[in-house]
Amino acid sequence: MESPSSSATRVTARSSMMDSFRGCSLSGIRIDKEDLKKKLLMPTYIRFAMRDSIRLKDPTAGDSRLPGSHDLVAVPSEENGGEDAVAPEMPMVVFINPKSGGRHGPMLKERLQLLMGEEQVFDLLDVKPHEFVQYGLGCLEHLAELGDKCAKECRQKIRVMVAGGDGTVGWVLGCLSELQKQGREPVPPVGVIPLGTGNDLSRSFGWGGSFPFAWKSAIKKTLYRATTGPICRLDSWNILIQMPDGTVLEPPHSLKLAEECTLDEGLEIQGQLPEKRTCYEGVFYNYFSIGMDAQVAYGFHHLRNEKPYLAQGPISNKLVYSGYSCTQGWFFTPCTSDPSLRGLRNILRIHVKKVNCSEWEQIPVPSSVRAIVALNLHNYGSGRNPWGNLKPDYLEKRGFVEAHADDGLLEIFGLKQGWHASFVMVELISAKHIAQAAAIRLEVRGGEWKNAYMQMDGEPWKQPMDEEFSTLVEIKRVPYQSPMISGD
Template identity: 80%
Template sequence: MDSPSESTGEYSTRIATRSSMIESFRGCGLSGMRIDKVELRRRLQMPQLLRFAMRDSIRFKNPAAGETRLLERGNSLSAPAAADAEDEKPPESAMVVFINPRSGGRHGPMLKERLQQLISEEQVFDLSDVKPHEFVRYGLGCLEILAGHGNSCAKECREKMRVMVAGGDGTVGWVLGCLGELHKEGRLPVPPVGIIPLGTGNDLSRSFGWGGSFPFAWKSAIKRSLSRATEGAVGRLDSWHILLSMPTGEIVEPPHSLKHIEECALDEGLEVEGKLADKVSCYEGVFYNYFSIGMDAQVAYGFHHLRNEKPYLAQGPITNKLIYSGYTCTQGWFFTPCTSHPSLRGLKNILRMYVKKVNCSEWELIPVPSSVRAIVALNLHNYGSGRNPWGHLKPEYLEKRGFVEAHVDDGLLEIFGLKQGWHASFVMVELISAKHIAQAAAIRLEIRGGEWKNAYMQMDGEPWKQPMDEQFSTFVEIKRVPFQSFMIHGD
């Protein structure tokens, strides 16, 4: 049988990994032209009056609060005083930066100070002080009000605004979700986002050419990253809405990305195999990278709790990965063929999976292989710190399976399975591809308890324990968000 992965594809993956490392060195200033700090600030820094107006609006949680400063200075909302006109020109690319000080270990506070030196204090937001939705509502709202009064500088800054996020994938997703509110409210354009990777996995960062780790020569790297962000091409990224309906009860520790809602309506075009509860609890959220259910989420959940209970054990990315690997062994994933424990059996025992394929409005029941212990619905090429479990597939294999080449903006999720721990390990080092199950424009899971008391799920690295009911079904429905996010390419 033909192998689904091209040998040249595997080679290109290794080349891509090396290229990513080389790009990190370039970002550190070890190659390429020197970035002048004064010139960089000129390209990024907003005029002082607009910076202070935006700061006041966020501080007082009132988008109109910034008007007062301009009225006091020039008695005009539409233009600065003539003497200040030269200083009040819009920059080439107005930029704001969100930084998660808890990411990147000891680098957070130093990075914040460095960014403030390179741009301005008012354009760098510490996420422990200013939340992304506050910037969207009050900061951008201030610029929009001033632009509405005829202030051409505010108008140009708002239209050319670009955003950088210094943090991990979770932080980037948080900012993207808040910027997505602009779509819903018709407040266009939506600023594109670039990334300074501070997390452990950094798969979003890798996917858009910003590298997979925080570089050692970071002071030079930050200048280069900001410079690239001003001129980098802008691409699109799909995001996916997840709706979870469960028998009355609650998730004990839901992830930050999953919010409780009062009511929900599932697609009624499907028959239900199990029983429907009269009363249900509903949650919803959005993911950008992946959703998974099964053993991988169970391992992530255990590691997550261990790290929270004993933070001294997790002092950096390398330590985290070693602990994670050890925890995988203790959870029994490597010995699933030799055990009868319900939590280690195949997922086909607890769920039915339906998908809508591309350009198709009908749901289709997809068989779950009996050997599969984890199912992943992947949006990006990168998963688990830069791995590509879907693989580089030959055109003839794609045609045979009815698949298309995967892209981050194609409106499709790649669904694959992981078997026991050995299979997952070989997939993660890219010796083999994962078990290809389907490509889908929408997914619906019906989950039944039986001997299983809990199922484990995660999205974008945030795991949770999902309670199960012996009588009534739990449903997970995944559909693409109607609008796409805009990402700046760093390569």
């Protein structure tokens, strides 16, 4: 766990409207376009080498751009490389998801290409993050091995901005984390241009909660801040789901079929475990939840896919989401009426490992709780802080510690009926505190329930349940942290 001396680099949550605008602007400072280019723009031969490597899916494809090659573009010598080539102060690339939030991506892409070069701006419909990691960064590493000092310096200093929502940011972070597994460090730090609906990752690291109205001028200031912002750390969490073989699951993009299915042994299982099992694995950065909130998110997700005209922007998304949630029984159906709408206590057992403890401990599920959330950031549901800013005496009484995004702990809280959730989301009250945990094990069993609903970082799915066999969900911290650029 990080020492108190690093606390100055931690970024706390902000949810006010003024913070949203401040997240994308620097009042009173005029950013010159040409000066910004000098800070960001890599030499032409490096940009073209990276472009060729990504297009051809070959990290050595950029060799033809080196000095002396007959294919070299005719530009000044310092742009072509060699002894005169100079790396920019803070080389940067940007990923844009044109489908995020209010669909600002195409306009933003054009603006960014004017500011920092076409080759350093990637549309996620054309270039996937793992392609950039494997071939783009691979190209810089290859050129560095050939003795190119400029390429080596660009690789060491490069930063990444992501224009999109939380799901897009998580996608890029997940691909960049592969560098640590492969021993290809350093991992480029990531900043955010908020284009999504919730933008909780963006809020948590000081980049604001919405895309600014005066975006043409604000984007220059955002890029400038990204060159100077300090580096913070973000925990990431691995989730492993074990279910009976033959279970038909439509997993979100964040879950992949796992080759191995190794869970901690020694925990008593209330149901039975099948001989043959199927496992899915994924990583989340903000939250995992199970229950009614995930059910509402799942229904809204499919409604938006069926009727895309409803997704006209963050504000319309939130209005439609709020209206849809009222149709799902969270507000108007008692917990004891329909089996599909009862409290989670009917289907769920929770075990956790608490801070500085290696033993599993069972945590009772409150009978009134209909959604349980394991939260990593301060922000949840478009900038709300359901865990709350707890007083020191309460923390001590409950055995909790102050929550941070890099403390190796998840905050577990419960939401009751929709009325309770509504008061929590407007921060009139805090959620029902359940535990803080360094690891979590959930056992989900069927009975009268046929499906449970789960989600992580805004990606919901329907989890089929078996009457005889248990489904297990295990959450553990990934042993390394993702570097994030602070926008504060």
